[in-house]
Amino acid sequence: MERFAPLLLIVLAAGLAFVLCLVLRPLMMRYALARPNARSSHRTPTPQGGGIAVLAGAFLALNLALVLIPMEANAKQGLVLAMAAAALLALVGAWDDIRPLSPGLRLPLQVFCVGIVVFYAAPEIRLLPDALPLWAERGLALIAGVWFVNLVNFIDGIDWITLAGLVPLTGAVALAGGYGVVDPATSLLAAALLGGLLGFAPFNKPVARIFLGDVGSLPLGLLGAYLLYRLAGTGALTAALILPLYHVMDSTITLFRRLARSEKIWQAHRSHFYQQATDNGFKVIEIVAQVALLNLCLIGLAAVTIALPGFWVQLTCLTAALALTGALLRRFSRKRARR
Template identity: 30%
Template sequence: MTNVLIAAAVALVLSMLGTPLAIRLFSRRGYGQSIREEGPEAHQGKRGTPTMGGTVIVIAALLGFAASHLATLSEPTASALLVLFLMTGLGAVGFLDDFIKIYKQRSLGLRSGAKAFGQLIVGVVFAVLVTRFPNGYAITPAETRFSFLRDFGPSIGLIGFTVWVLIWIVGFSNAVNLTDGLDGLASGAAGVVLGAYVVIGNWQFRNSCVTQQLGPNCYWVRDPLDLAVVAAAVLGALVGFLWWNAPPAKIFMGDTGSLALGGVLAGLAFTTRTQLLLVILAGLCVMITLSVIIQVGFFKMTGKRVFRMAPLQHHFELKGWAETTIVVRFWLIAGLFAAVGLGLFYVEWVPSS
């Protein structure tokens, strides 16, 4: 637990102190947010707010993780490094997207094909490497199988697994991106899920088949404690960033942050063997993504809209809800989803008597 606490504390302090520096730097260079003309009218006042704040989240999380291992003289594990690679790689794709938006002063950055290609390259590398690096007990960071509370079913093969990984990476990186529509919304929602993964990683470590030999309910997870350290480092960085991103936001995370956070969540889901559980833990992001799918699909079929605007948070804006009201209520929903997910995770440990 020492590693977990150090990682979270260092990342939080670095993010809390580093974000105002980034605000001043990006403001001087004119790295301001472009706003879609078709978006809610109230958002036009946010034009020019510094963006690319996700760079602070990524850097603070990486340094927090490194500091925890330096302080305890422990070696980082393969599972943790692969999740951090996924976060950084997708963050780099998001950074290019943000930079093009700023440079060309438009609300669209990378072309969809180029953005998808970047996600594809990072995702394929992660999918291939995450099935390698077995430890002394022949446990790899992930298996080529589906998982809910743990792995189940037969192997789907490396090709099938790679496709599955890509679906999850692209799906959740875009889900967090869609959630990032109001000040502090994505930061808070992702933070709740990361907090759940701190708990999951620590519980898996305490009930590891390798270290505890606890019988049928133990976990065959390669590096659960270090995965909790990763989740804690990113959570600490998010809390420090949220201090400046809360309404009214002084800086936005941009695609740099949203893609990186989606990558962390997907990476943790694969390495903790909780792929399908992530759908519940990150239920708010899933719900917001479904609102876009429903809106687009229904409009194409009927020419009519289900919501006043998608993603879902903008529907409530147009209904007259205050931005802070939407954000806080959606945070509560995110917390409820995470609580349900953790409840399901623990349910197999409840005595059946």
């Protein structure tokens, strides 16, 4: 039973999320329509809030696993706290979807939710004990977590692109649990999220019938950061840096470019590389396919760093990951060559 638990969780969470999308879509049509704006790639009002189905499907399946599968008390507590923080952040996202929050209110709420994960859901993790005091490492983890929450939200601008990033990530972490790289609780969380995303995928395929909304992208960013944090805590820091590299580089480079141009970074825009790609002649399905293919390559490089922990292997794989990601960003930023 325990051996096949991740696979069963994937199937159960996918089924629940799919059914919930069907049930909730009429309500989303009525109360949560996303209308096109300066940032949008869609042209017609589309219901948002699919993240509710993803999280509910994943959490229902995961709570069943918590009841049926023996688990250490600390591991169970960490999962419960991570789910609670994600649920709270989902409420923040739902509020923002219906009535946009000011950055001055939204950011402190995000910091609070990420803080629950960093300080209480995974208090035992130390990444750089010989280089930084505990308070400094926790502070950096908090900043990185808040940034990851936001960058997942920033990237969620065209159909399937969040799935192209998070499906490989959650799948890789779930698989890592099967090889004993991460603890079983982390593997089960990854499997549940993977299932929830797969159940949502048919409704978000281009042209999407439902969007995730902030109610989905924000907590999924938090849980994705939590998975990466736990992976890094096993000693696989390079792998944790490699896996989300497309999302991190696209958002971070775009942020610094906008700051250099003195733009108001909290306002809607179309400066991300994947958005440039849509303007440069790439179809949405081509963009997400290339991002997904890159992420599969990044999984391979991350796996090598785990299997071969030598310094030069780590450096070589990280350099290769940066080069591959940079090449795709460059491709997206240029006009597509006519055939």
